[in-house]
Amino acid sequence: MSALSALPVTGLHVVSRGQAGASEPGAVRGKLPLMYGDPVSWLVTEAVSRALAAGADQILTARDDVGVILVSARCTLKTMREVRRSSATGRVSPMRFTGASPGSAGSLVCMVHRLTGPTLTLVNDPAVGLGVAATIARAWLVSKAAAYVVVTAHEVSAAGEDVAESVVVSDRQQERET
Template sequence: MRYADPLSWALAQAAGEAVAPLGEAFTRATDRCSLIQVGAAGPRETWTQVASDAARGFASPMRFPAATPSAPTGLSCIVHGLRGPSLALTMPVETGVEVALTLSSAWLERGVVDWALIGLRVRVWPGAIRRKLCRVVAGDGAGR
């Protein structure tokens, strides 16, 4: 977590805000929650740092895990103890959200999870800094 990108921390924060209203039932069963991250790019700030370091002759392997497109998903799972299925869909939000909803719905219907989170990397207005949003798709916390 030492080299986590701001994008990764943004998703972790958004996930925390999304699950906070679920209360104790959720915190006792984080292994029953999935997380799918959707966005066209990964943690660019970390990519830029690794590329800059490499151009100078050495890039620390300790930064590599934070530079993958799935790094925001991984950090969110670590921070919130999520142990259900997780996936990073590196594609445009407009396309990926349909895939994420389909997968999440299937996991919920089959009883694989009780909660499904979808994190989106979105641009709020032209030229704006991108930010992460995360929402609970569904779930009753019944513990199937």
């Protein structure tokens, strides 16, 4: 079952979707070679990239009005553990320290795609957090804080594979005419 199936979409128009999965999330690497990002951050960025590509014409022209919400119980856990291990030696990489913040998983999406709308990371299991994410997305859309909101759920499948699923929503039917 899809993690995003728990997203209550009442009052939201689904514009596009994207998904990325990797048994080793470090295999997904982004476009910014000098930037450290937790492997899950890059996986989330790939899922969002696919969702944005599916609706790019209308979404990417509104970069300043695209909000991002990530729901993940694990977020940057791998990097947090690496920082903890390296702190025992008395030396911590500043880039990894910054990349360990749970919020960096959603922030990387904004940096890669130059999105400047509101952002939020909910450190929750998607089954619990997606209801909150939908409420916040609706509030951002109704208040005009965002014209579109990308909601991404990250979880680990029963097979142990990290999976990120993204959906772009708006509060109205978007014109699909070109």
